[in-house]
Amino acid sequence: MKHPAWLILLLITACSPPSRSEQEVIDALNATPVLYTLETTAEVCIESRDAQGSLRSLFGNRNIIVPLEAHIKVGYDLSRIEGIRVAGGKAYITLPDPFIEIEGTRILSDEIVSDVTGLRDPFKAGEETELAARGLAKIRASLSRFNLIEPAEAEARQTIRDMLRPLGLTPVFGNARSYSEDDLRQLVIDR
């Protein structure tokens, strides 16, 4: 080994964690190109009621229904497309696994119905958020049950076909993968 000092310095530089400002930038900005091919909206109502026969009902009722809307997108991480091969006017492409994500959620404040009587306190924004979080958890758990992957994949193929046509290329896609229930659950990612 001719230059061990250089090698050690290089290793130290490569292994040291990025500085704080660098890390913040990495956390804040994500520049991975993604092709979204399907978007939809899920709506759910979360109802909170006093337990029946509760002693608290002597002081009044406190019930609420919170409607929640979640924006869902299905997309492909383009950085994971590997092994594109171009030959004879054809581009051989294997699409990576898609992902399903919840982009944003909105509590439909105008449609909240609450019934607070007697001495009970009105619902606070924090409680509404807590209920909405339960709705979000259920939406997230149920995403794999909706048929979102097939139309998203069809649209992805059509998009790539349309984009490659001016380039004089005809895309040839690898066989479509069939997903089991467990596979679909893996496709749901957090924000």
Add this chain to the structure above:
Amino acid sequence: MTDKQLSILGKAARVGAFLWRYRWAVAVLAVAVAVTVFWKACVPSFGERSVTVGRINITDISPTRKLKVLSWYKEVMVSQTRQDAGIFGYDEEQICAVCPARLDLGFDLSECDSVWYVERNDSVWVTLPPVTILNRDRWLVSDAERRIPIEQGKWSAAEKKDLSTRANALMLFKCEKNDCWSKAEEQGRRTVTDILSSLGKKNISVRILPRRRSPRVTLPASLSEAQRANPYRFFTLSDGTACLRYQNGSHLYYKGLSYAELFAVAELYYTFHSADHYTVTRNGQHVDFIHKARAAAPFPTAKAPLLSEQMAARNLLTILHRDVFLSAPLSFTWHEQDRYGRELWSVGK
């Protein structure tokens, strides 16, 4: 014993006799008060409840062709403070929300026209549509994941909704301030070049169409659009002074501010203050903030609140200097006036 002491003892005996006569009513009242206090203080308001999450309805499944090139994650904090006249003077109540937000910037590929790609000899010219916000309905925050660390008093449904709306607007403003658009354009150019290079193309020139409407121009086309999009209304007075009127009745008059500065000042006022008049005037390198109280306090203002107000004003000036007026080293003065326009105090920075 003196006559006075005897008189007091007599009164005490009469009160004792009265209480003894209605002892059962007094006992019931005491128990009711004790239970109420226990209920309010000790029992968490969210226990013993049944929470049912209803059926999930998927609506509006639509295929889309959007290429995201940049995401920006951030937590935005919005708060609102109000003063209510209480028994011992003004009670200050505050609500504060920390909302996670994500902004996606990229291209809507369905807007590409038929000549988006031109190839001649060894060179390739690509024309992309303008960078746009890809979030559905331009909604960036996640209400279900927000935190409400402070919530004092009772807030109406409209005020709670306003928190999310302002968090969304604040995130859009921060995106503008951090120049995310040009970063997205740069990243988009790089992405398309990489994709075409992997397909064997050389000499690639990527052109991105300019944005049709700058989001910095927050003045909307019509009053109804303004009311829909913002928690305040815009007016222009006859002398050329522009005015924002908030839903809570406060007014902000401004002169000589850019749109971005105006937007930021408006957001900050809405966050920190309520139901009063403010005037902001920029003369070259100096900015005057005049706060005129709309109503007189029912009780004389104590010294401590005055100091805290001055501190709040100084903090606000610091935030404005740091986050809003980035372009030049400016000097600021905060003038506090009473309802008749007489100056009470002023602080500078």
